Amino acid sequence: MLNIREAESYGRATGPDLFALCEQASAVRDDHWGHTLTYSRKVFIPLTNMCRDQCGYCTFVKAPDSPEAGYMTPGQVLETALQGEQAGCKEALFSLGERPEQRHDLARQWLEKLGARSTLDYLHDQCQNVLDNTRLLPHINAGALSKEELRQLKPVAASMGMMLENITLDLLKQGGAHHGCPDKTPKRRLATLEAAGQLDIAFTTGLLIGIGESWQDRIASLAAIREIHQQYGHIQEVIIQNFRAKPGTAMAGTQEPDLDEMKRTLAVARLMLPAEISLQAPPNLEAGYGAYISAGLNDWGGISPVTRDFINPERAWPQISSLDTACQGKGFELAERLTIYPRYQNNQQDQQSHQHYLSADLQQRVTQLNQSFFEQGRLVA
Numbered sequence: 086m087l088n089i090r091e092a093e094s095y096g097r098a099t100g101p102d103l104f105a106l107c108e109q110a111s112a113v114r115d116d117h118w119g120h121t122l123t124y125s126r127k128v129f130i131p132l133t134n135m136c137r138d139q140c141g142y143c144t145f146v147k148a149p150d151s152p153e154a155g156y157m158t159p160g161q162v163l164e165t166a167l168q169g170e171q172a173g174c175k176e177a178l179f180s181l182g183e184r185p186e187q188r189h190d191l192a193r194q195w196l197e198k199l200g201a202r203s204t205l206d207y208l209h210d211q212c213q214n215v216l217d218n219t220r221l222l223p224h225i226n227a228g229a230l231s232k233e234e235l236r237q238l239k240p241v242a243a244s245m246g247m248m249l250e251n252i253t254l255d256l257l258k259q260g261g262a263h264h265g266c267p268d269k270t271p272k273r274r275l276a277t278l279e280a281a282g283q284l285d286i287a288f289t290t291g292l293l294i295g296i297g298e299s300w301q302d303r304i305a306s307l308a309a310i311r312e313i314h315q316q317y318g319h320i321q322e323v324i325i326q327n328f329r330a331k332p333g334t335a336m337a338g339t340q341e342p343d344l345d346e347m348k349r350t351l352a353v354a355r356l357m358l359p360a361e362i363s364l365q366a367p368p369n370l371e372a373g374y375g376a377y378i379s380a381g382l383n384d385w386g387g388i389s390p391v392t393r394d395f396i397n398p399e400r401a402w403p404q405i406s407s408l409d410t411a412c413q414g415k416g417f418e419l420a421e422r423l424t425i426y427p428r429y430q431n432n433q434q435d436q437q438s439h440q441h442y443l444s445a446d447l448q449q450r451v452t453q454l455n456q457s458f459f460e461q462g463r464l465v466a
């Protein structure tokens with residue numbers, strides 16, 4: 086595995102140097118993951134678009150004076166989940182703003198109408214709603230959470246995640262991407278990763294690149310993820326996501342990272358992280374996403390045949406069939422996976438240390454969904 090000093094030296098790798106770096110990363114990927122690239126067929130449930138934070142890059146968030154600001158009702162949650170199930174989805178991705186009731190009257194009014202004490206209590210109940218009425222597995226992406234909050238949510242989600250984004254304190258300064266965002270302090274983000282490890286929650290994290298961090302900051306952030314995983318073993322995947330500048334946001338004029346920047350970061354992530362951690366990047370945020378394969382990626386994340394990507398709504402998902410074609414063109418096959426990776430599913434004898442990740446109920450659901458893959462012969466489209 087690459088040490089920090091070596092990783093730092095690749096900050097400007099380009100041309101033949103970048104090519105050689107990518108080859109090394111591809112070799113690690115081939116060795117562990119083979120020539121199968123995975124994705125999770127999911128439906129997106131943006132439970133609330135209000136938030137107490139104000140990330141400079143975010144268009145997901147709506148201010149209370151916007152007519153679009155609000156929560157999804159239980160009926161809307163179920164309707165969306167059922168549509169996803171109809172389209173063959175296996176994952177319900179709950180993605181939402183953080184603790185909006187601590188900042189906005191409108192959020193408090195909504196919660197009162199919904200009969201919930203907090204956004205996170207409501208999240209718990211809506212995961213249960215999906216579990217009671219569909220076969221989908223909830224994945225929770227609700228930002229920074231305390232150990233107690235994670236403990237309460239664990240029984241209703243098969244996996245959870247939170248982008249670390251980046252741990253440099255520079256982003257919190259006046260004019261920085263995370264200025265005025267209490268949930269984006271490295272302290273809170275790292276504490277969330279650590280608490281999830283203590284609780285045996287299969288966890289997704291990752292970096293958002295191009296938001297004002299340096300190359301060294303990226304390496305330090307990857308090293309922090311590696312260190313936490315070495316202690317608890319719960320990091321199932323790391324996402325490298327490229328910042329996209331959105332009109333109307335504070336960072337509308339900020340330069341976006343280019344394809345080489347993504348390849349460099351993916352390759353170094355692959356070489357710094359243990360091979361068992363899945364390396365993911367979204368295919369809808371970069372037209373040249375096929376090149377990620379040569380940089381060591383093995384997963385495309387959640388792809389929805391039904392809902393748009395509410396975080397990047399203007400960036401349509403590639404059709405699953407065109408993603409399949411792109412993979413085949415590079416000599417890889419595309420295969421569907423569940424939101425929780427096999428090694429945390431505890432259906433193999435040799436996985437004693439991963440026994441406590443899923444409740445008996447969730448484990449049974451996972452087994453049934455795996456059975457449906459088996460019956461489909463892992464068809465992708």
Ligand SMILES: O=c1nc2n(C[C@H](O)[C@H](O)[C@H](O)CO)c3cc(O)ccc3cc-2c(=O)[nH]1
Pocket residue numbers: 125127176178224225226245246247248289290322324385386387388394395396397423424425
């Ligand atoms: O469609 C999206 N899915 C996002 N996902 C879901 C992801 O694509 C997969 O569905 C899950 O990771 C399942 O493996 C996230 C999950 C996390 O835990 C943390 C961050 C993200 C970010 C996104 C995102 O921007 N868009």
Ligand SMILES: C[C@H]1O[C@@H](n2cnc3c(N)ncnc32)[C@H](O)[C@@H]1O
Pocket residue numbers: 142143144226247248250292293326327328329330331396397
């Ligand atoms: C769910 C995740 O989506 C990412 N996210 C939020 N806004 C953007 C954007 N403009 N471009 C790319 N990714 C974004 C953040 O990393 C967040 O944690």
Ligand code: MET
Pocket residue numbers: 136145180181182183226227228229247248396
């Ligand atoms: C909608 S953004 C994803 C969830 C959370 N608000 C975060 O930023 O981490």
Ligand code: SF4
Pocket residue numbers: 136137138139140143144145146181182183228268
């Ligand atoms: S990225 Fe997440 S935390 Fe930041 S403003 Fe958007 S919803 Fe809130």
